[in-house]
Amino acid sequence: MDSRQMRQKLESRLAGEDRLISYDREKDQLRIESQSTGKGISIAIPGVIAKWHVEKDKAIDEIVYYVQEGLRAMENTVDLKEQVKKIFPVIRSASFPAEAEEGVPFLTEDHTAETKIYYAIDMGKTYRLIDKRIMEKEGWSANRIKEMALFNVRSLATPLKEDQVAGNSFYFLNTNDGYDASRILNKGFLNEMEKQITGTMVLAVPHQDVLIIADIRNDRGYDVIAQMAMSFFASGRVPITALSFLYEDGELEPIFILGKNK
Template sequence: MKPIEIKRLLDENLKNEPFITSFDRENETYRVVEKNTKKGLTVSLNPLSDKFKKDEEKALVEVLHYIRESVKAMASSVQIKGNEQRIFPVIRSTSFPTETSEGDLLISTEHTAETRIYYAIDIGKTYVLLTKEHIVSEGVSKQEVEESALFNLRSLNQDIKTDTVAGNTFYFVNTNDGYDASRILNDAFLKEMDERTEGQLTISIPHQDVLIFGDMQNERGYDVLAQMAFQFYAKGTSPITALPFMYDNGELEPVFIMAQRKPKD
């Protein structure tokens, strides 16, 4: 389904809600702003095309839920003190904005050449990304936010599903708690998976709701990995990167995978 068609569907379903919507044809993005607070979000429609083509009804429900909950979250007041246990890290691509549409600087930390870490406070069905204004107004330091986020991340369960393709094993974390991709920051978890694998460990975070480990045993595994990462990337509401990472001695290195060829160091 084309982005303009998705835009029309969203317009129809949001017409009776207190939102102002707009469509950027050049960038194929859909902007939703709450009328009273003037706060909102921008949704990239092109990555959603395949998802709508496969199951329009399901995709529409998911995107509408994402929009409504996100706008609601932006309008909510944020209180950090006393809610430290609800702070979590959120992974986004480096192309993701570093400030809100209102010009507030988002709290972030560099991660890899492809990704950046943001910090959020969980408010139930969604979360609010923390800004410099939030921590300054409450007298909290960035370091305290980072420490709380990583501590809370380690408390999340690691429910893993396994699949084997052409002699290569893939492990999927897909709990849909909003922090699946964030688990890539759990060093103990990564080391545990590294010890579990027999070949080269790869890690993929195509969108925020999935984390994929790969135990690469042969060249065919890299082809499968590249296709898998791209397919997940195309389907995600919040895509991050289609590039997998090689994990070696605690380091993550993004790799380009050429068809029928194993990536070189």
């Protein structure tokens, strides 16, 4: 599958009466815009091809789904007053764009050296990141939005699956609701987990749909969490960071683990 073939496949799947599709040869990007709103989404074709080599047509189906839902979200009007219970924080990498393609800044907050907090309105199958334009239109303050988002994330269920490896315990939170990594902001939940930890508590948010909590009791455990985080990071739809975090006294500290064993 080369760039031209992938571009043709995506263009055929994403074409529509209200769609304007353009191709940037220099960046090897496909741009799909809604003519009614003037807003759109850009797709980096090399990234889709790399995923296609692993997942085949599933990779194309996935990117088409998210582009379709993203464009629908852009077309919908947003009224924060009616969306109070649907505002959530989302974790992104520190290098994630700070503004929308139109140059409007997103509402963000610093989290760690590796991660940043964005805020989103849940729209069912997708969500829309909150930017300054939405805030100004509705007259909502940043503090109010952040308070609501943190309140809502604390209300989300925290079901865990446990796995034992080489004398260490690993807990996985993976509901696929789009906010699994966001649970790392639920201090009450983390503090309760800390009480159960007998070794060192280490967390990982390699992509948006998983939170890993590890009870590290020996050196082998550090190797395992490093390998897990890298594997999840490489396969995630929205990667965040392959690094892990020590959790102590309510604080997160990024750590780099040099794996020795496989």
